[in-house]
Every structure is written in C-alpha cells, then in structure tokens.
Amino acid sequence: MISIRETASISFRALMANKMRSALTMLGIIIGVTAVIMMFAIGSGANRQISERFSSMGSNMLIVRPGADQGPGGVRSGAVNTLTVEDAAAISSECPAVAYAAPTYGGGAQVVYGNQNWSTSITGTTPDYLFVQEWTVASGTIFTGQDVRSATKVCVIGQTIADNLFGNEDPLGKTIRVRNVPMIVVGVLGEIGANAMGRDQDDVILVPVTTAQRRLFSTSRTGSVSTIMVKARSAELLDAAQKQVESLLRMRHRIRPGNEDDFSVRNMAQMVENAKAATRTMTLLLTAVAGVSLLVGGIGIMNIMLVSVTERIREIGIRMALGAKKVDIRLQFLVEALILSLVGGTTGILLGTGGAMAVSGAFGWAVEISPFSIVLAFGFSGLVGIFFGYYPAWKASLLNPIDALRYE
Amino acid sequence: MAARQVVKIENVSKIYSLGDVQVEALKNVSFSVEEGEFLSVMGASGSGKSTLMNIIGCLDTPTSGDYFIEGRNVSGLSGDELADIRKHKIGFVFQGFNLLPRMSALENVKLPMLYNGVKPHDREGKAMEALEMVGLADRAHHQPQQLSGGQQQRVAIARALVNDASMILADEPTGNLDSRTSLDIMELFAELNRKLGRTVIQVTHEPEMASFSRRILTFRDGAILKDERESQA
Numbered sequence: 001m002i003s004i005r006e007t008a009s010i011s012f013r014a015l016m017a018n019k020m021r022s023a024l025t026m027l028g029i030i031i032g033v034t035a036v037i038m039m040f041a042i043g044s045g046a047n048r049q050i051s052e053r054f055s056s057m058g059s060n061m062l063i064v065r066p067g068a069d070q071g072p073g074g075v076r077s078g079a080v081n082t083l084t085v086e087d088a089a090a091i092s093s094e095c096p097a098v099a100y101a102a103p104t105y106g107g108g109a110q111v112v113y114g115n116q117n118w119s120t121s122i123t124g125t126t127p128d129y130l131f132v133q134e135w136t137v138a139s140g141t142i143f144t145g146q147d148v149r150s151a152t153k154v155c156v157i158g159q160t161i162a163d164n165l166f167g168n169e170d171p172l173g174k175t176i177r178v179r180n181v182p183m184i185v186v187g188v189l190g191e192i193g194a195n196a197m198g199r200d201q202d203d204v205i206l207v208p209v210t211t212a213q214r215r216l217f218s219t220s221r222t223g224s225v226s227t228i229m230v231k232a233r234s235a236e237l238l239d240a241a242q243k244q245v246e247s248l249l250r251m252r253h254r255i256r257p258g259n260e261d262d263f264s265v266r267n268m269a270q271m272v273e274n275a276k277a278a279t280r281t282m283t284l285l286l287t288a289v290a291g292v293s294l295l296v297g298g299i300g301i302m303n304i305m306l307v308s309v310t311e312r313i314r315e316i317g318i319r320m321a322l323g324a325k326k327v328d329i330r331l332q333f334l335v336e337a338l339i340l341s342l343v344g345g346t347t348g349i350l351l352g353t354g355g356a357m358a359v360s361g362a363f364g365w366a367v368e369i370s371p372f373s374i375v376l377a378f379g380f381s382g383l384v385g386i387f388f389g390y391y392p393a394w395k396a397s398l399l400n401p402i403d404a405l406r407y408e
Numbered sequence: 409m410a411a412r413q414v415v416k417i418e419n420v421s422k423i424y425s426l427g428d429v430q431v432e433a434l435k436n437v438s439f440s441v442e443e444g445e446f447l448s449v450m451g452a453s454g455s456g457k458s459t460l461m462n463i464i465g466c467l468d469t470p471t472s473g474d475y476f477i478e479g480r481n482v483s484g485l486s487g488d489e490l491a492d493i494r495k496h497k498i499g500f501v502f503q504g505f506n507l508l509p510r511m512s513a514l515e516n517v518k519l520p521m522l523y524n525g526v527k528p529h530d531r532e533g534k535a536m537e538a539l540e541m542v543g544l545a546d547r548a549h550h551q552p553q554q555l556s557g558g559q560q561q562r563v564a565i566a567r568a569l570v571n572d573a574s575m576i577l578a579d580e581p582t583g584n585l586d587s588r589t590s591l592d593i594m595e596l597f598a599e600l601n602r603k604l605g606r607t608v609i610q611v612t613h614e615p616e617m618a619s620f621s622r623r624i625l626t627f628r629d630g631a632i633l634k635d636e637r638e639s640q641a
Contacts, residue, residue: 002522010522017510318506321467322567323495323523325488402467405506 002328004335011336014308025304026344028297029384033348033377034355035290040373041356043283045366047276053194054272060238061132061268062230062245064091068260081224082262085126085148085209087252088228092128094248097241099233102129103225105212111205112177113165120161122178122205124212124225132231133192140172140187143208151210156187158202181215183207238269291380297344298384305337305392316396317404330397337389338382345381349374412478414574414607415441415464420473420483422459422630433459435630436473441575446601446608448618451627458579460627461611465498465577466490478574495524499568501578501610505560507552513539513563514548520571538566541604542596558589565596569606576600578610582617594620 015022066082088103095101106122123129127142143154155178162171171185192201207216209225232241242265249263309316316329353369360367422434434456441447451457462468463475466482467490475483477497485493499520500506507516517535526534539545542562552560561581568576578597582590598620600606610621618624626634 006522006528013510314506315508318508319519319523320491321465321494321500321506322520323491323571325491325523327488328523402462405467405502 002324002331004331007328007331007335008339010332011339014312014332014336015339018308021304022340025300025340026347028300029294029341029344029381030297030348030351032290032294032297033345033381034352035293036287036377036380037349037352037369037373038355038359039283039286039290040376041352041367041369042359042365043279043286044370044373045356045360045368046279047283048368049366050275050279051272054268054275060232060235060241062232062238062242063266063268064228064230064245064249065264065266066224066226066262068262068264082253083225083228083249084223085225086223087249088126088225090252091228091230091245091248095230095241095244097232097237097244099231100128100131101228101230102126102132103209104129104227104229105209105217105225106207107217109179109205109216111161111165113174116165118161118164120158120203120205122207122212122216124207124209124216125229126209129206129229132229135192136190137187138190139170140185142187142206148208148210151208151214153181153183153211153215154186154208155183156189156206157185158189158204159191160200160202161205162188178205178207179216183211235269238267242267294380294384298341298388301337301340301385302388302392304340305333305389306395308336309333309392309396312396313399313404313407316399317401317407320399320401321405326397329399330393333393333396334386334389337393338385341381341385341389342378345378348381349377352377412443413440413476414443414445414478415609416474416476416479417460417464418474418476420460420463420470420475422456422463422468423471433630434463434470437630437632438473439625439632439635441607441609443574443607444601444605445623446598446621447610447623447625448621449609449611449625449627450613450615450618451633452613455627456630457611457627459630461577461579461609464575464609465500465579466493491523495520495571497574499571499573499576501561501564501568501576501581503580503583505552505557505564505584507560507563507567509552512549512551513544513555513566516552516563517566517570520567524571526571534570535566538570539563541569541600542566556589557585558592561585561589561593562596565593565600569600575607575609578608580611580613582612582614590614590617 064083083103085103088101091098092101102125105124108119109122111118111120126148127145130137130142137156140156142156143152147154157171165171165176166174171188174185175182176185189202194200213223230241230245232238245265246261250261253262255261319329356367356369359365417440418438420434420437421432424431424433437460449457449460459468463470469485470483473483474481477493482490482493508519514535517538518531521531521534536545536548539548542565544559544562544566547555547559552563555563582593585593594617597608597610601608612618622638624636625632
C-alpha cells in the first residue's frame, strides 16, 4: 500500500486537472455546511438571548391570572373578576416561599403634559411591584402603602415617558393628566429595556392599584385586579411557591376539592422552558433542512466520482498493470472524495461563520458560533465524503486490469 | 543449466465461458523462457497469444496448469498478490503506449516506483537513468501529448525498465507506429536485450518485427505451432 501523503498528492492532482468540475462539486458541500453553521449559530444565539431576557425579568416569578387556565391557546373561561388586591396581600403574607406579591390592574391611556401627549400603558399596583420586577427608582420615590389605601393621585413614570413628555425638564412634582385625571409624578423609574417579547418596558406608568380601579379604569366589580405578580424567594422555591399560592387561593375563594380553580398560575421558569423548546425545535428543523442540502451535496460528490471513475478506467488499468493494488486504487478515489468534501466543509465553515456574523451585524440578531457546531460540520462533511466516495472508489478497485487497459 | 528460467509455463489451459459456449483459448501449453532471451510470440488473432500474454503478465490466471516466475508458482495467486508480482517482476509496454496524460515523461516513468516501494528521493534519479537508456533524457519534462508516437513508446519502455523487472512484456509495441519508427523501437529492444541482458517477450503479428528477436513462438488455435530459435552464430 502506498502512503497516504502520496495518495493525497495523486488525488489532488486529479482534482486540479478538472478545476471547474471540482469547484462545482464542492459547492454542494459548501452550501450545505454554510447553512448548517448559520442555522446553528442563529438558533443557539436566539436561545441564549431568550434565556437572558427572561432571566432579566426574573425567572423565579409566577403570574396569577383570574379564570381557569384552558391550556395553551384555550380561552379563559368564566368570571374574570376573581382576583383581588387582598388576595395579593394574603399571598405575600401567608405563603412562606413567596418573597413579594403585587397585584396589577390597568390599561392603555392617553397622558398629557402641557402640549405633549403620549399613549402608554398604566399599571395600577402596590409598591412591592418594584421588588417583584426588580426595578429601581432613578429619582424621587415609589408611592407608599398609604397612597394605595387612600387611592392618591400620584404616579411613577418610566424613562420613555419622562423623555417623551418632559424632555430635559425634571418631571418630579409635575402634574400630568391621565385620562383627564391630574396625577403628580413622584418618581422616575430606572431604565429597564425591552422584555422577552421585545416590548419597551420603559413605556409604563405605575399608579396605586386603587387609584387605577377607582379613578382611571372603573370596573363593575370594584377591588378586582387583572394579575398578581408573585416573586418566589429563590428559583428553587418556585414550585413550592406555586403550590402554596394555589392552595391559598383555593381556600380564599372557597373552591371545593374536585372543582376547577377560578384562577391560573403561570410559572415563569416553565415559560422560559417553553420558549426555549420552541426555538430548539425551530433550530432543529432548520438544521435538518440544511442537513438535507449537505446530503444532496454528498450525492453530487458521488455522482461526479462515478463519472470520474468511468472516465479514468484506462488510468486505473495502467496503474493496476504497474502494480497498484485494489486498496491503492480505492484509497486514491476515496481520498479524492474526501478532499472535495473536507475542502468544501472548511470553506463552508468559514462562509457560515462569516455569514452568521454578517447577519448579526445587519439585523442585530444574537448569534453564537459554537466550536461544537464547527467540529460537527467538519466531521459530518468528512463522513459525507467517505460515505458517498466509498461506492465509486470500491467500483474502481473492482475493475479487471485486462478490461480496464482495453477500455476506450 | 547456465541461465535461470524466468518464465516456465506447464500444461497451461485457459477456458473462457461466453454464455453457454466454452472457448478454449489455450490448450495445454508448455514452454519456458530463460533469462536474457528475446522472444517473439506470433500468431493470428484468436490464436491465444493475447491470452498467453495476459497470463505471463500476471493480469490473468490459467484455468489449469502452472506458471512459474523465477521458480515461484504464481498460477493460484489472488488479484492483490498478482499486483505484487507485477510491480517487481514485469515491465509492460503496450500497443497504445498507455502513458498517463497531464503527467510529464519523467513522472510517468516514476509511476511504477510509487507502487513498488522505492523511496521518493531515489525515484527521480532512477527515472532519469531509464530515460537516458531510451535516449529521451532531454524530453523528461514534456507531457505525452507533446511527444511523437515513437517518443511516447520510448517513455513507456523507460517505464518498463525502471523497476528492474525480470522481463519486459511488450504487447504489439509497434502496432501504432509507422514502419520507420517501428524499426527504431525494435532496435531499442534488441539493444536492451543485447547490452543490458534484459529478457524481452513481445507479441507481434509482423514477421519483420519478430525477426529482431532470437526466438519465435508461433501459436495457432491455442497451441504452439512452431518454436524456432535463431541459430547461434
């Protein structure tokens, strides 16, 4: 058997003799590997971005909503006014695994200051809301428990509101009109950024929940709230907190065993998992499509290698007459296929990496190029080369030297 | 016995099955060739001479009988074992030259050494030596398509010489050449045989080419018809 190095140089020369054909054959692998690398990079980037955004929201959070949960896509049934401010207070004080609980009640509203006006969302809540969301107050203060009890007309505004209504002016102590109700700005929130869905969280006004209920958005059943945000003491206690909240609310709402809850609790960690699972599935799907193109590239290699073997039957005969063994011939063609696939694979890795970076630059998508995906792509293109190169190489080695020498 | 037996064919038969028909290409042939002989095998097409050449060249195996190269029985060897014999014992010269295109004359001559274990840095020198023997040292870097037919055949002869084979096996070596060039090539064979003592076995159907050899084996219908030796002067 002749050495691999010499075999490689024979194979390389054979490929160089047909540069255009070799390049086109490689193109299939290049496109496949580029696609795989880019899909991996974009997929894992998206995954990481989702977990980062969710963890900035606090992954040890529960969201309690009124009405029974009908599962994903289902319609929330029955009375929707089942949760109250008192429920939130009870959760906060009676569930040991819960650190904070804050009710929210609000809606969209037009806010006016001077000749500026701005459409935003109003969240009526309690001071604990800041702790639940892990938000901070940049200037001024949050409204107090006393403000909540007496439904004072005060508010805390987000950065976006401060920028759009006040510009360079200091908003503290100024009066804005929310749905024509004058409210005094007592604080400005620190900058928060976008949430997992990409919504600008700085575009918000916090008011005492009672103010929202009684003065801004009056409701048929006074006292009811639209959600209760609950923060567990730690991520580990999230499941315990969920159970405690559920049993406390069932007790408070006098729900008999066997009857359905009139509320639903959503686990933030689960939502993160769901979102991640969704992107994982998407990535897998796209990678599978990319993998198919890699497979097609492999078939292209096999096709060209078969043509090449047929074209070079005479050469094979000569080499056999001069003493080449079956294994020498087989190796020569196998190495040719391998060079095609590995050079194609390497080019694809470079292009895919470059492409992923370009996408990240152009669209601001998070991409993550893992060494794993590079090793995988390289290994896989090698396997494609061996798998699709073996049959033509094997066919070549089976030629009978007498027939091969006479072949025209 | 003064000279070694390079080739010894003993009761060799070769039968091809073409569908239901069995064709007996060689019928119980026996002869031997000694080192330093220059033998021509003649015969009409279908006489079995090509089959014989394939067997002598270890490209094919006999259906029955034994074939010894330098005393070693090679009749029952596998394809790869035959390849081993070919690369050490046999130098082929073909009618159609069979040089690899896109490779220089020198690289073509180096080719057998790729397979027979000569170290890479020894190859160049040996290949140049062989090209000098056939008078083509100055064409070493030309590609086959830049050479005339006669020159291509000389390159092929150099390739057959380079592995110091026991015999040079030439299958109609002048079949594709004009008569003037054919004579040159035959003179080269005669010279290699005379001066270097190389054993040369050629197949030809031209008596003029056969006349260069010192022994003529004539075949008809798969059997030896005549075995004529030049009278030793």
